[in-house]
Amino acid sequence: MLRALFTAIAVVLIAGASAFLAIQPIAVVHPSTPVAAPAARPSARPTQPTTTTAPPTTTTTAPPATTTTAVAADPASVVENFYIAINNRDFATAWALGGQNLGHSYSDFVAGFANTVSDDLTVTSVSGQTVYVSLTAWETDGTAHYYTGSYTVADGQIRHGKLTG
Numbered sequence: 001m002l003r004a005l006f007t008a009i010a011v012v013l014i015a016g017a018s019a020f021l022a023i024q025p026i027a028v029v030h031p032s033t034p035v036a037a038p039a040a041r042p043s044a045r046p047t048q049p050t051t052t053t054a055p056p057t058t059t060t061t062a063p064p065a066t067t068t069t070a071v072a073a074d075p076a077s078v079v080e081n082f083y084i085a086i087n088n089r090d091f092a093t094a095w096a097l098g099g100q101n102l103g104h105s106y107s108d109f110v111a112g113f114a115n116t117v118s119d120d121l122t123v124t125s126v127s128g129q130t131v132y133v134s135l136t137a138w139e140t141d142g143t144a145h146y147y148t149g150s151y152t153v154a155d156g157q158i159r160h161g162k163l164t165g
Helices: 002-021 075-087 091-096 106-111
Strands: 116-127 130-139 144-154 157-164
Touching: 075 091, 075 116, 075 130, 075 144, 075 157, 091 106
Parallel strands: none
Antiparallel strands: 116 130, 130 144, 144 157
C-alpha cells in the first residue's frame, strides 16, 4: 500500500515537473523489460564529430601514445574521474589522470584491476590539493576490500597517492 502511494506521488511530481519544465517524464519499467534507447533530441548547438579508440588490452605494456584528458575543475573531480575511468575499464584515461604517477608500469597498473569488479569511492574531505578518500573495492569473488588514503593533485593530474587497508 505504502509503495503504491509513493509511486503515485512520484508520478504526480514527475508529471508536474515535466509540464513545468517542458520535458518528458521517464517511463518506469520492470528491470527485466528490455528498453529501447530514447530518440535523439534536436540540439540548438552544433555537434562536434566524435572519435573513439579501442581500449588497451591487459597485455599492453605501454599506454596508447595519443592519450589526452581534459583538466578537471578541482582535485576531487580528478580523483573521482580516475575511479570512473577504472570502473569503465578505461585504463588509458585512468593512466593519464595520474595512474602513471603511482609507481607501476602500465601493464602492472592494468593487471592490478584484473579481479576488481568495481570501486566505490567516497571523497571524505579536501584540503588544498590533497583529496582524502575511503574506497571499497569489490572483487570478482564477491569480497569487498576497504581502504582509506589520500591523493595529491596538481594541474589536473594525480601526482601521488597512498591507500591503506
